[in-house]
Amino acid sequence: MDRNLALELVRVTEAAALVSSQFMGRGDKNGADGAAVEAMRRAFESVKIKGEVVIGEGEIDEAPMLYIGEKVGSQEEGTMEVDIAVDPLDGTELIAKGLPNAIAVIAMGKKGSLLNAPDTYMKKIIVGPKAKGVIDLDKSVEENIIDVSKALGKKTTQMTIMVQDRERHNYIFEVARKLGCKIRMFDAGDVAAGIATCFEETGVDMLMGIGGGPEGVITAAAIKCMGGDMQAQIYPLSDEERERCHQMGYLDSDIEKKLTIDDLAKGDDLFFAATGITEGNLLKGVVNIGGNKARTESVVMRGRTGTIRFVNAIHNLDKNEILIDLMKKYNME
Numbered sequence: 001m002d003r004n005l006a007l008e009l010v011r012v013t014e015a016a017a018l019v020s021s022q023f024m025g026r027g028d029k030n031g032a033d034g035a036a037v038e039a040m041r042r043a044f045e046s047v048k049i050k051g052e053v054v055i056g057e058g059e060i061d062e063a064p065m066l067y068i069g070e071k072v073g074s075q076e077e078g079t080m081e082v083d084i085a086v087d088p089l090d091g092t093e094l095i096a097k098g099l100p101n102a103i104a105v106i107a108m109g110k111k112g113s114l115l116n117a118p119d120t121y122m123k124k125i126i127v128g129p130k131a132k133g134v135i136d137l138d139k140s141v142e143e144n145i146i147d148v149s150k151a152l153g154k155k156t157t158q159m160t161i162m163v164q165d166r167e168r169h170n171y172i173f174e175v176a177r178k179l180g181c182k183i184r185m186f187d188a189g190d191v192a193a194g195i196a197t198c199f200e201e202t203g204v205d206m207l208m209g210i211g212g213g214p215e216g217v218i219t220a221a222a223i224k225c226m227g228g229d230m231q232a233q234i235y236p237l238s239d240e241e242r243e244r245c246h247q248m249g250y251l252d253s254d255i256e257k258k259l260t261i262d263d264l265a266k267g268d269d270l271f272f273a274a275t276g277i278t279e280g281n282l283l284k285g286v287v288n289i290g291g292n293k294a295r296t297e298s299v300v301m302r303g304r305t306g307t308i309r310f311v312n313a314i315h316n317l318d319k320n321e322i323l324i325d326l327m328k329k330y331n332m333e
């Protein structure tokens with residue numbers, strides 16, 4: 001895949017971010033999510049690919065748009081066949097409350113490259129390039145922290161670990177505190193949190209914990225593009241989630257399996273794009289700059305070359321048809 005499709009994808013994440021940002025602080029996470037999905041779906045129409053959604057908004061009977069199996073992109077003959085993983089709004093609670101780190105995000109890869117993960121929880125461990133090859137989900141939390149600290153040439157007291165602020169992570173907090181690590185808790189949005197491990201300026205050395213499975217696959221594509229490392233395990237937290245895995249053809253033995261970054265996102269024909277919706281660690285949020293214009297910041301990655309681009313854009317909201325149509329639909333003109 002020679003074309004840098006990620007540069008086309010950024011227009012799609014920008015559309016979702018611009019639209020969902022209009023819902024900031026309105027306490028309406030479903031409205032924000034629905035609008036982001038619709039904006040992303042519409043923006044995809046102009047991307048010249050034969051895409052199929054492998055990670056999306058749910059099964060066909062659960063989601064009207066961007067459902068698993070939906071064909072997206074122009075679908076023209078001769079265009080590339082690709083797997084698409086979308087999260088039009090990662091951090092629905094964040095946008096509803098106007099909190100940091102909500103993003104619109106897409107990962108894309110050659111057909112068959114992205115794991116068709118069930119919409120259940122997933123255990124994850126993620127590090128940047130310097131600690132590639134040392135993480136192992138079969139090891140204890142303590143061993144992983146110590147091995148990563150050695151790879152980074154840091155004492156454990158100099159390490160910063162990103163962990164979602166949930167009771168289910170108490171075992172991680174306990175060990176990390178015993179080793180004297182700093183912990184950066186986040187409330188939601190583990191794609192943005194995972195990616196932070198690969199940008200040294202964020203100060204984040206690793207992420208550990210149990211988050212969304214779909215988000216795990218999307219994160220893996222980005223981590224692969226940046227040369228970092230990730231391991232995961234599908235981790236149903238209820239009988240209902242386990243049943244969902246079975247319905248998707250996952251046996252109990254598959255659920256137990258340790259997934260490497262290559263199991264999550266195969267090869268290097270991978271693309272990733274994310275646009276900030278609310279102000280974040282890595283990306284600025286959508287900012288209205290007056291004159292009915294808004295500025296967005298996005299990051300775009302390509303697996304084959306490992307190029308990472310930050311894209312700043314100024315959008316003329318009077319000419320943005322997707323935004324205009326959706327604001328009418330949601331009575332937010």
Ligand SMILES: O=P(O)(O)OC[C@H]1O[C@](O)(COP(=O)(O)O)[C@@H](O)[C@@H]1O
Pocket residue numbers: 089090091092093166187188189190191210211212213215
């Ligand atoms: O403990 P929770 O809230 O179920 O969190 C798990 C997942 O929820 C999120 O924080 C946000 O998900 P939504 O955008 O669907 O609300 C994900 O990034 C994360 O993987």
